[in-house]
Amino acid sequence: MSTVYFPEVPEPIRYEGPDSKNPLAFRHYNPDEVVEGQSMKDLFRFAVAYWHTFRGTGSDPFGPGTAQRPWEDGTDSVEMDLKRVDVAFEFMQKLGAPFYCFHDRDVSGAGANLKETNARFDQVAAKLKEKQGETGINLLWGTANLFSHPRYMHGAATSPQAGVFAHAAAQVKKAIEVTQELGGENYVFWGGREGYFNLYNTDMQRELDHLARFMHMAADYADEIGFKGQFLFEPKPKEPTKHQYDFDVAACMNFLRINGLQDRVKMNIEANHATLAGHSMMHELEYARIQNALGSVDANTGDALLGWDTDQFPTDYYLTTQCMLVILEYGGLAPGGLNFDAKVRRESFEPIDLFHAHIGGMDAFAKGAKVAAAIRKDGVLNDFVKERYASYDDGLGAKIEAGEATFADCEAWVTEHGEPTIASGRQELLENIVNRYI
Ligand code: XLS
Ligand code: NI
Ligand code: NI
Numbered sequence: 001m002s003t004v005y006f007p008e009v010p011e012p013i014r015y016e017g018p019d020s021k022n023p024l025a026f027r028h029y030n031p032d033e034v035v036e037g038q039s040m041k042d043l044f045r046f047a048v049a050y051w052h053t054f055r056g057t058g059s060d061p062f063g064p065g066t067a068q069r070p071w072e073d074g075t076d077s078v079e080m081d082l083k084r085v086d087v088a089f090e091f092m093q094k095l096g097a098p099f100y101c102f103h104d105r106d107v108s109g110a111g112a113n114l115k116e117t118n119a120r121f122d123q124v125a126a127k128l129k130e131k132q133g134e135t136g137i138n139l140l141w142g143t144a145n146l147f148s149h150p151r152y153m154h155g156a157a158t159s160p161q162a163g164v165f166a167h168a169a170a171q172v173k174k175a176i177e178v179t180q181e182l183g184g185e186n187y188v189f190w191g192g193r194e195g196y197f198n199l200y201n202t203d204m205q206r207e208l209d210h211l212a213r214f215m216h217m218a219a220d221y222a223d224e225i226g227f228k229g230q231f232l233f234e235p236k237p238k239e240p241t242k243h244q245y246d247f248d249v250a251a252c253m254n255f256l257r258i259n260g261l262q263d264r265v266k267m268n269i270e271a272n273h274a275t276l277a278g279h280s281m282m283h284e285l286e287y288a289r290i291q292n293a294l295g296s297v298d299a300n301t302g303d304a305l306l307g308w309d310t311d312q313f314p315t316d317y318y319l320t321t322q323c324m325l326v327i328l329e330y331g332g333l334a335p336g337g338l339n340f341d342a343k344v345r346r347e348s349f350e351p352i353d354l355f356h357a358h359i360g361g362m363d364a365f366a367k368g369a370k371v372a373a374a375i376r377k378d379g380v381l382n383d384f385v386k387e388r389y390a391s392y393d394d395g396l397g398a399k400i401e402a403g404e405a406t407f408a409d410c411e412a413w414v415t416e417h418g419e420p421t422i423a424s425g426r427q428e429l430l431e432n433i434v435n436r437y438i
Contacts, residue, residue, distance in 0.1 A: 005071050005087045008352050012094050013359060023356060028366035031096060035369050036328055036376070043327075043369065045337025046362055047099035047140040049298075050106040052311065052343035053354055054088050059346075066349040081108045081124045089131040095358050099140035101188075101339045104175045105148065114167075118174050125178045132182065140186060140337045141232065141268075141296065142179030144171045147192030147240065157214035158194045158207035158245065165210060172218055180227040185335040186296060187227070188268050189215065190234035195241030211245060212259035219264045230335050232268035232295045235284070237277040239309050248277040249287045266295030270341055271319065272302040272309050282322035289330050296336025297323065299361060313342040313357040317438050320368025325381070328372055338365060371437045380433050388423065 003010055009024060015033075016025035031041035057065025071087050073080055085107070092100060108124035111117040132138060146156035146168050154160055156168035179187050194211055196202040219231065233256065237247045246252050249267055256262045267288040271281040288294040301314045314320060327333060340361050344353045375381055391397045396413045399405040 002086075002090055005090050006094060006351060006355075009094050009355055013096055013355070024359070026359060026366070027363050028370065029359075029362040030366070035373050038332055040366055040369065041098060042334070043332050044362070044365055045099055045140065045333060046097050046365075047101050047337050047339035048088070048092050048095070048097045048358065049339055049341045050088060050100055050102035052341065053091070053358075054084055055106050056343045058344075058349055066346050067344075068349050069351065076109045078108070078120050078123055081120070082127050085124065085127045085131055089135055089137065091354065092137050093135050095355065097137065097358070097362075099138050099337055099339070101139070101141045101143070101341075103143050103145040104171065104178070105145040110149075114170055121174060121178060125181060129182055139179065139182045139184035140339055141188045141229070142175055142182070142184045143188040143190065144168070144175040145192075146171065152193055155193045155195070155207070155241075157211045158196075160203075160207075165214065169214065169217060172214075173221055176218065176222060176227055177225065179229060180225060184229050186230045186232050186268075187218075187222075188232045188234055188296075189218075189246075189265075190268070191236060191244045191246040193240055194246065195238075195244035197242045208245060208255070212255070212261065215259070215261055215265065219261070230295055231265040232336070233265050234268040234270060234273070234298065235277070236270065236273040236309075239276070248274070248279060249284045249293075253288075253291060253293060262293075266293045266336070268296045268298060268336070269294070270298030270300060271314060271323075272300050272311055273298075275302045276307070276309060280322070281319060282326060285323060285326040289326050294326075294330050294333070294336075296333055297327070297338050298341035299323075299338045299365065300340065300342035311341060311343050313340065313344070313361045315360050315364050317364060317367055317371065318434075320364045321371045321375075321434070321438065322368075324365065324368040324372035325375065328369070328376060375434065375437050381430065384426070384430065388425075391420075 014025055015030040016022055016027065018027050020027050029040060031039060033040050035043055056067060058067040059065040071083060088100065104121060107128065108121045111120050146152055151164055151167060152159065154164070157165055159165060176187055196204070196207070222229070222231070233246060233252050235246045235248045235252045236244050238244055245255070249269065252267060253262070256265050269281070269284045269288060274281045274284040285294060285297075299314055300311045301316060301319060303310045303312065340358060342357065342361065344357045348357070392401050396405060396409065399409065
């Protein structure tokens with residue numbers, strides 16, 4: 001393994017167990033350890049987000065980047081794109097992440113026109129493919145950046161200008177091709193600027209129709225070239241626009257259903273987006289799970305005191321336990337995975353901070369998985385829930401569920417039985433029980 005860009009991490013990160021005080025070791029993530037029949041490696045399918053980890057500069061609206069990245073030469077060149085691929089793979093190999101994710105423009109910059117841009121992308125993709133072969137690290141998903149370039153200021157597929165739609169389509173066409181070439185297992189649509197600031201200037205119906213057309217065209221193109229990856233739709237309620245069309249899982253599922261896309265597209269659910277929508281991450285995951293639409297996870301967290309997408313690394317055991325309760329119930333995420341769509345703080349500007357951040361996130365999910373598996377093994381929550389709904393298992397309840405009961409039957413039941421017996425919800429007890437496992 002080459003040590004060129006991260007000399008402060010001479011060895012791959014290893015599992016040393018919960019008592020380790022080594023900041024460059026895993027305390028819970030043990031790739032070969034089995035949880036509910038799957039190795040942790042296969043259960044989590046951890047991915048590194050190319051944009052935050054290798055393109056993030058630490059800039060914020062009040063100041064420029066702070067990140068020290070000694071390998072960056074400051075040029076927007078294919079040489080720098082290619083060198084950065086080496087940096088990325090050294091990092092991911094040392095971390096032991098089996099996957100990565102990218103937007104087209106994270107890995108390769110733009111040229112003077114579409115043709116030049118795509119040629120540069122091809123050059124970088126060839127190098128990515130070579131490094132994937134060398135290291136065994138694979139592409140979890142690819143996507144296209146349809147929000148940074150000024151032409152996308154009004155949106156991409158939902159721009160009022162058809163030429164912008166065309167540009168976006170051409171970009172996604174290429175991004176799907178490269179994702180296929182690299183064996184990517186999924187392709188993500190996140191809204192970017194697909195939304196609006198003011199309805200005075202917006203034809204919402206047309207914009208939504210255009211977004212649906214765009215996704216159908218992508219699916220058709222995937223069929224045409226034989227791309228077998230799973231399509232994913234990533235909900236986010238706001239930011240950059242005031243109202244994003246992919247607001248939350250419920251809004252996305254509704255959009256997919258009315259547009260006949262529900263069999264083609266699953267959800268890529270991000271924790272910070274869930275909280276921005278006023279939901280818990282567990283709610284969003286569960287809502288997708290019960291509809292068999294849980295595709296993949298963007299693992300991060302927001303800050304309870306800040307109302308924007310801070311994209312912090314997840315370290316909270318309650319959050320990861322709640323995620324893993326749902327993910328284990330779903331049987332894992334494959335072909336999706338857990339992508340750290342998260343960035344180090346502006347104040348954490350050294351390369352080594354990238355390791356601390358990912359190690360912490362991976363450990364938090366491993367710990368959450370162990371806790372969730374123990375809770376599930378003892379059946380404490382499941383048994384309670386089952387019992388809570390037992391009145392629907394036979395008699396009138398079973399008839400209601402089977403669609404065999406009428407209002408008149410209900411009236412007759414009340415006449416015969418009078419007041420029903422109500423049981424306590426025991427929320428506090430259940431929270432205490434979960435604390436026992438944490
Ligand atoms: C932004 C999104 C973005 C998507 C990929 O908030 O999370 O990073 O995951 O375009
Ligand atoms: Ni995301
Ligand atoms: Ni996000």
